[in-house]
Amino acid sequence: METTPVVRSAEDREAIRQRFLLVDTSNVADVLDTLGLFNQGLSSVLTPYPASSGKLAGWAYTIRGQMSPYELGGDPDKMKACSGVSTGDVTVWSGDGEGVCYFGELIAIGMKERGCVGSLVDGGIRDIRWIAEQDFPVFARYRTPVQSIARWKVNGWQVPVSVRGATSQWVTVRPGDFVLGDEDGVLVIPNDMVDTVLVEAERLTEKERLIRTELQQGLSLAEALAKYGHV
Structure with missing residues (x-):
């Protein structure tokens, strides 16, 4: 069922992201x-590049493309798509591309200038060393030096897209969903559930902090489970 994204102010979006x-x-x-x-959950093939890329957290701005041979000279629709990115967004790239990079250093720099806070790429990236210097977290399916120009074109943006899943073949990512990635992997949180999920996740985080503290002070694991239950 399609839902209408919750409208949030720029301040609320950033507060939630933090x-x-x-x-x-x-x-x-x-x-x-x-x-x-x-x-x-998204597929484990989506990993940070480099491994020290950092945490990915932001609002999904979706970009979709496909393999489509054309003449050298650039992809104007890719530039149009990237020009709509705003503060706190994570660009989510999807499509049927294989063996080619969807974006590299220069597009990453341009998106960062617009306030983009990272990218999730169900496809390829390149210029990894230089992107790392931008402090711009990227999770991608593969890396490749082969450019997309003349091979892969953007054919839509800010539309629902499909990204490879962990427990399902595909996960639908809609504009405005929340993307969260760390050392364990990547999740997509539906826009209308963001607030509910965040409050409960914060509660669990505090519960785990208390358990760690008590374990360090000598509480046994069995005693901790008896006191706090499964975590």
């Missing part, structure tokens, strides 16, 4: 399960 930076994907995944959202 709070998500303080919780782990593992806690968020547990919350999603309790809410009956069992297939929001």
Whole structure:
């Protein structure tokens, strides 16, 4: 069922994003399960480039493309798509591209200038060393030096897209959903569930903090489980 994205002010969007930076994907995944959202995890092939890329947290801005041979000279629709990115967005790239990069250093710089806080790429990237110098987290399916020009074209943006899933073949990502990625992997949180998920994830995070503290002070694991239950 399609839902209307919740309208949030720029201040609220950033405040929520900063709070998500303080919780782990593992806690968020547990919350999603309790809410009956069992297939929001993305495939483990989507990994950070480089490994030290950092945490990915932001609002989905979707870009879709396909393999489509054309003459050298650039893809104007890719530039149009990227020009719509705004503060706090994570660009989510999808499509049937294989063996080619969807974007590299220069597009990353341009998106960062517009306030973009990272990218999720169900496809290829290049210029990894230089992107790393931009402090711009990127999770991607593969890396390749082969450019997309003359091979792969953008054919839509800010539309629902499909990204490879962890427990399902595909996960639908809609504009305005929240994307969260860390060392454990990447999740997509539906826009209308963001606030509910965040509050509960923060509660679990605090619960785990208390358990760690008590374990360090000598509480046994069995005693911790008896006191706090499963975490």
